[in-house]
Amino acid sequence: MTATREQELSGRLADVRHRIEAAGAVSGRRPEDLTLVAVTKFFPAADVELLAGMGVTDVGESRDQEAGDKIGALPSDVRSRIRVHFVGQLQTNKAKRVARYTDVVQSVDRARLVRALAAGRAAAVEDEVVSGPLEVLLQVDLGEGEQAGRGGAAPAELGQLAEAVAGSEQLRLRGVMAIAPLDLDDDGVRRAFDRLHGLGEQLRHTHPDATWVSAGMSGDLEAAVAAGATHLRVGSAILGSRPAQR
Ligand SMILES: *Cc1c(COP(=O)(O)O)cnc(C)c1O
Numbered sequence: 001m002t003a004t005r006e007q008e009l010s011g012r013l014a015d016v017r018h019r020i021e022a023a024g025a026v027s028g029r030r031p032e033d034l035t036l037v038a039v040t041k042f043f044p045a046a047d048v049e050l051l052a053g054m055g056v057t058d059v060g061e062s063r064d065q066e067a068g069d070k071i072g073a074l075p076s077d078v079r080s081r082i083r084v085h086f087v088g089q090l091q092t093n094k095a096k097r098v099a100r101y102t103d104v105v106q107s108v109d110r111a112r113l114v115r116a117l118a119a120g121r122a123a124a125v126e127d128e129v130v131s132g133p134l135e136v137l138l139q140v141d142l143g144e145g146e147q148a149g150r151g152g153a154a155p156a157e158l159g160q161l162a163e164a165v166a167g168s169e170q171l172r173l174r175g176v177m178a179i180a181p182l183d184l185d186d187d188g189v190r191r192a193f194d195r196l197h198g199l200g201e202q203l204r205h206t207h208p209d210a211t212w213v214s215a216g217m218s219g220d221l222e223a224a225v226a227a228g229a230t231h232l233r234v235g236s237a238i239l240g241s242r243p244a245q246r
Contacts, residue, residue: 006050012238013038013054016221020232023225034225037085037214039235041066042242045073051238052078060106060233062088064098071101087177087214087233089151096120099170100129106137106177106214106233109153114164114171121170133170137177137214138162140199142192150179155199162207175212175230176200180220189220193227200228 003011016036024034039060040048048059048070059082061067071084085104092112098105099120108114114136121134138161143149153161158176165173178196180189193215203210216224218237225232236242 005047008240009047009050009238010054012240013051013056016218016234016237019221019237020225023222027226029225029228033230035231037087037231037233038238039087039217039233040070040239041088041235043239045070047239048074048082049078052082056082058083058085058231060085060087060235061102062086064088064090064094068097068101085233092116096123099134100124102134104135104137104174106231107139107151108136108161108165109139109141109151111161111164114161114168118168118170125170133172135174136165136171137175137212138165138173138203140176140178140196142178142195143181150181152178155195158199158203159206162203162210166207173203173207173210175210175214176203177212177214177231179217180215180223186223190223190227193220193224193229197228 020034021031024031035058037058037060038051038056041062083103085106086098086102087106090098090107090113095113095116099117105117117134124130138158139152141149141152141154162173165171176196176199180192196215197213200213212231213229214231215229216232218234221232
């Protein structure tokens, strides 16, 4: 008999939770300090609902049109039990909508986007669609020299961006996020994530609430845990492979 989608998801989710736990044990991290964000892009609202039923508390999306429709389709009791993170590159003209249906935007990389998200959140609060500030992570480009960066602000820009976020009543600065540069070996990935962790520490000198470090995906979550990540964004290892992306 073929496995149902529920069996498939619960088996893979258990595997990922074991990987996170094992990695945490190796580096002395407390399980409660490691949050799994299940990245459900390309997969339907029904999968989000199944995962929420299995205790997943945080869900990530990266494409606005799809994400808005999907989150809007969730039953309200499911929606109220999960925290929705936007993790993809975000165009300024999409920010207003994203600020209405997400709880966290992890991919903030420029001042214009900060302003657009703040305005969008203010409107959403005014319309009583949401009640509190939008939580924000600054995405950092960890590419160096020849390496291809994978989006994000240059490390030198973080201070100014942090000030812009902190100055917006409707935004709350929670930390930093990055995607490991392509084509690095395991040591290179670890060094990149160590660097991200250091940038987060630096940010906390002036913004003590910025305690989150979002790093690590299906292929490199162990390195992220070892480097001090607090949020792991895992897609394919839980949901299965996606169609090829742009
Ligand atoms: C898709 C995506 C992920 C999840 O990637 P997997 O390799 O499938 O785990 C994590 N972070 C971001 C920003 C993504 O776009």
